[in-house]
Amino acid sequence: MTQTLRTQPLSHDAFAPFGDVLEIGDTPDMIINQGLCGRFHDLAKIDLIGDGARTGISLFNAQARSLPYTLEMMERHPLGSQAFIPMTAHPFLTIVAPDVNGKPGTPLAFQTKHGQGVNYHRNIWHGVLTPLAEPGLFAVIDRIGDGNNLEEHWFETPYLIIGA
Amino acid sequence: MTQTLRTQPLSHDAFAPFGDVLEIGDTPDMIINQGLCGRFHDLAKIDLIGDGARTGISLFNAQARSLPYTLEMMERHPLGSQAFIPMTAHPFLTIVAPDVNGKPGTPLAFQTKHGQGVNYHRNIWHGVLTPLAEPGLFAVIDRIGDGNNLEEHWFETPYLIIGA
Numbered sequence: 001m002t003q004t005l006r007t008q009p010l011s012h013d014a015f016a017p018f019g020d021v022l023e024i025g026d027t028p029d030m031i032i033n034q035g036l037c038g039r040f041h042d043l044a045k046i047d048l049i050g051d052g053a054r055t056g057i058s059l060f061n062a063q064a065r066s067l068p069y070t071l072e073m074m075e076r077h078p079l080g081s082q083a084f085i086p087m088t089a090h091p092f093l094t095i096v097a098p099d100v101n102g103k104p105g106t107p108l109a110f111q112t113k114h115g116q117g118v119n120y121h122r123n124i125w126h127g128v129l130t131p132l133a134e135p136g137l138f139a140v141i142d143r144i145g146d147g148n149n150l151e152e153h154w155f156e157t158p159y160l161i162i163g164a
Numbered sequence: 165m166t167q168t169l170r171t172q173p174l175s176h177d178a179f180a181p182f183g184d185v186l187e188i189g190d191t192p193d194m195i196i197n198q199g200l201c202g203r204f205h206d207l208a209k210i211d212l213i214g215d216g217a218r219t220g221i222s223l224f225n226a227q228a229r230s231l232p233y234t235l236e237m238m239e240r241h242p243l244g245s246q247a248f249i250p251m252t253a254h255p256f257l258t259i260v261a262p263d264v265n266g267k268p269g270t271p272l273a274f275q276t277k278h279g280q281g282v283n284y285h286r287n288i289w290h291g292v293l294t295p296l297a298e299p300g301l302f303a304v305i306d307r308i309g310d311g312n313n314l315e316e317h318w319f320e321t322p323y324l325i326i327g328a
Contacts, residue, residue: 022223023223024301033226037224037226037227037300038224038225039222039223039224039304040222040223041220042308043222054210055210055219056208056210057186057206059188059203059207060196060201060202060204061188061201061204062197062201063201087249087250087252087279088252117303128197128200128201129197135279139249139303141219
């Protein structure tokens with residue numbers, strides 16, 4: 001029977017086992033540009049392995065989804081972290097799961113607010129990019145290099161993600 | 165006497181001597197996620213030098229400016245490239261200049277459109293982050309590490325940047 005999961009607002013604490021929330025806080029780490037700009041410094045754990053791997057910047061353009069959303073598959077990248085920076089003010093879904101014996105356990109579904117990106121840590125189960133509005137345009141900072149960096153798991157019974 | 169510079173739309177060809185325009189084109193390099201997402205792959209030349217340097221993701225929150233804009237200073241980073249990804253749909257100014265005997269020559273001012281980010285190549289003269297609307301929120305992919313990675317040049321006579 002399909003299990004229903006409710007979204008929750010994305011927060012550092014809840015997301016910490018899976019990755020980094022990329023957002024500004026109240027106080028910048030540095031004030032630069034003659035006081036006109038705050039720098040929130042070094043927010044993501046970029047973690048790449050494998051010979052010749054390097055960090056790259058790509059753009060993803062994904063079709064918007066809506067709630068309720070059927071989660072049929074999750075994936076992970078054994079060779080590298082992967083960060084998603086929305087290039088709009090729109091929210092998106094970020095779905096993660098703990099690993100249980102090489103498969104995703106029960107997923108957690110988060111909905112972002114404007115100004116939040118995420119960085120999935122290396123080898124963390126996550127759903128594919130799921131913007132909630134068009135255009136689903138993101139900058140992606142991930143591993144460029146050879147090697148098999150994608151593992152997928154298809155659920156026998158999909159999950160249904162519903163709003164909070 | 166103050167020299168006036170007109171903005172031009174940001175384009176790959178005009179920007180190529182200074183850096184990379186980070187934007188999607190008509191045809192993705194790869195189609196992923198069961199056909200629902202296009203990947204525009206590896207768009208930025210990330211170029212870091214110096215022992216122990218690594219790539220990081222930071223967020224910048226800058227005050228919005230408006231045109232006409234007075235350009236008093238340009239800077240460059242001798243140890244690394246620096247990419248700016250807007251987290252809104254708003255345009256921003258990106259001002260670059262060729263190097264002439266260790267100083268910026270006549271600047272070029274570009275105005276972005278939605279969906280464009282930039283990556284300044286290492287040691288290219290550029291203006292500070294100048295969003296044209298609030299919030300001036302950007303993800304910045306640049307060098308994390310020790311060393312003096314900032315050189316500033318203040319113009320004796322500022323430039324005045326006006327709209328196209």
